[in-house]
Amino acid sequence: MGRWEPNARGRLAQAAFELFGERGFDQTTAAEIAARAGLTERTFFRHFADKREVLFWGSSDLQQLLVDAVVSAPESAAPIDAIAAALAAAAAMFQDRREGSRQRQAIIAANADLQERELIKLAMLAAALAGALRRRGTGEPTASLAAEAGIAIFKVGFERWVSPAGDQDLALIFRDSLGQLKAVTAGS
Amino acid sequence: MGRWEPNARGRLAQAAFELFGERGFDQTTAAEIAARAGLTERTFFRHFADKREVLFWGSSDLQQLLVDAVVSAPESAAPIDAIAAALAAAAAMFQDRREGSRQRQAIIAANADLQERELIKLAMLAAALAGALRRRGTGEPTASLAAEAGIAIFKVGFERWVSPAGDQDLALIFRDSLGQLKAVTAGS
Numbered sequence: 001m002g003r004w005e006p007n008a009r010g011r012l013a014q015a016a017f018e019l020f021g022e023r024g025f026d027q028t029t030a031a032e033i034a035a036r037a038g039l040t041e042r043t044f045f046r047h048f049a050d051k052r053e054v055l056f057w058g059s060s061d062l063q064q065l066l067v068d069a070v071v072s073a074p075e076s077a078a079p080i081d082a083i084a085a086a087l088a089a090a091a092a093m094f095q096d097r098r099e100g101s102r103q104r105q106a107i108i109a110a111n112a113d114l115q116e117r118e119l120i121k122l123a124m125l126a127a128a129l130a131g132a133l134r135r136r137g138t139g140e141p142t143a144s145l146a147a148e149a150g151i152a153i154f155k156v157g158f159e160r161w162v163s164p165a166g167d168q169d170l171a172l173i174f175r176d177s178l179g180q181l182k183a184v185t186a187g188s
Numbered sequence: 189m190g191r192w193e194p195n196a197r198g199r200l201a202q203a204a205f206e207l208f209g210e211r212g213f214d215q216t217t218a219a220e221i222a223a224r225a226g227l228t229e230r231t232f233f234r235h236f237a238d239k240r241e242v243l244f245w246g247s248s249d250l251q252q253l254l255v256d257a258v259v260s261a262p263e264s265a266a267p268i269d270a271i272a273a274a275l276a277a278a279a280a281m282f283q284d285r286r287e288g289s290r291q292r293q294a295i296i297a298a299n300a301d302l303q304e305r306e307l308i309k310l311a312m313l314a315a316a317l318a319g320a321l322r323r324r325g326t327g328e329p330t331a332s333l334a335a336e337a338g339i340a341i342f343k344v345g346f347e348r349w350v351s352p353a354g355d356q357d358l359a360l361i362f363r364d365s366l367g368q369l370k371a372v373t374a375g376s
Contacts, residue, residue, distance in 0.1 A: 080372050081375060116307075119307045119311050120307060123307050141365060141368060142368055142371075142372055144344045145369045145372055149337065149369060152340060153333070155336065156329050156333055156336060181333045183330075184266075184330055184333055184334045185366075185373045185374075186268075186370065186373075186374070
């Protein structure tokens with residue numbers, strides 16, 4: 001088997017999702033994932049530090065995408081509009097991945113350690129968003145509150161999107177959730 | 189030493205905070221905490237499942253307090269007003285504990301595992317608040333968004349309250365933060 005494997009990362013990720021879904025996360029080894037993908041364990045570890053990373057390696061791309069969207073929003077944009085731009089960018093990134101996102105969510109929902117890791121991911125995204133807003137000149141606590149509001153919308157909206165009944169577009173769900181949050185905080 | 193020790197829990201908690209602050213959380217054992225408090229290790233384990241629980245045993249009281257405040261808010265209160273009532277109840281509970289809360293925050297900030305545990309606590313509080321709102325008849329996603337907004341205010345406000353520069357009243361900080369969140373989501 002050559003060193004270069006076409007789309008090894010994607011094949012490993014797909015095999016991992018299948019096995020996590022069939023056997024559970026704890027009952028699956030990196031060697032089994034590699035075997036299912038028709039690759040060696042060594043190839044697995046060239047792409048992922050461990051099996052958990054298969055579920056979280058996209059986090060840093062997502063964080064970069066959110067931060068870039070906030071930083072490049074028009075100077076005149078209010079903090080919440082910069083956050084809305086970040087949510088729109090995230091929605092565009094996820095829009096063709098509903099089935100994969102559903103599988104991932106089901107795997108995470110079945111495992112307490114993975115749920116903790118997911119919470120840490122969300123907290124890190126909130127901190128990154130707050131930092132991006134501060135770079136635009138937004139003061140505290142406005143930057144942190146706007147960032148936490150954005151992540152609340154992301155969390156609640158994403159769960160709605162991957163739910164079995166979810167058939168709406170993610171971008172629409174985020175816009176709708178922001179509208180609901182506005183209505184909630186206005187007390188109406 | 190008799191089985192009954194006056195205020196054993198409080199003495200153990202104080203000793204634990206001192207040792208965690210002096211040596212770090214990982215470098216402190218339950219036996220050392222008990223010794224510092226002038227109690228036996230057995231007494232320690234009658235009060236706490238492990239040393240980490242010294243930092244988190246209050247979470248269930250806090251959760252109960254928040255839920256009770258939401259459930260007992262006037263029927264006519266909007267979801268965000270029920271959340272505001274919960275925050276006011278939390279502020280009253282914490283108001284005389286700023287020094288202890290500062291110590292606790294410093295211990296948690298110094299340890300990644302404790303930070304994770306704190307995030308889990310906040311996520312559980314958000315879920316409990318959303319559940320309490322649903323019991324009042326608030327639908328989804330409004331209940332979850334209002335609950336997440338409340339926990340965002342709690343998190344950001346609490347950090348401000350325990351910061352070295354923090355000298356404002358916690359109740360005031362929560363009210364102020366809610367006002368800021370309203371302004372943020374309104375885009376002003």
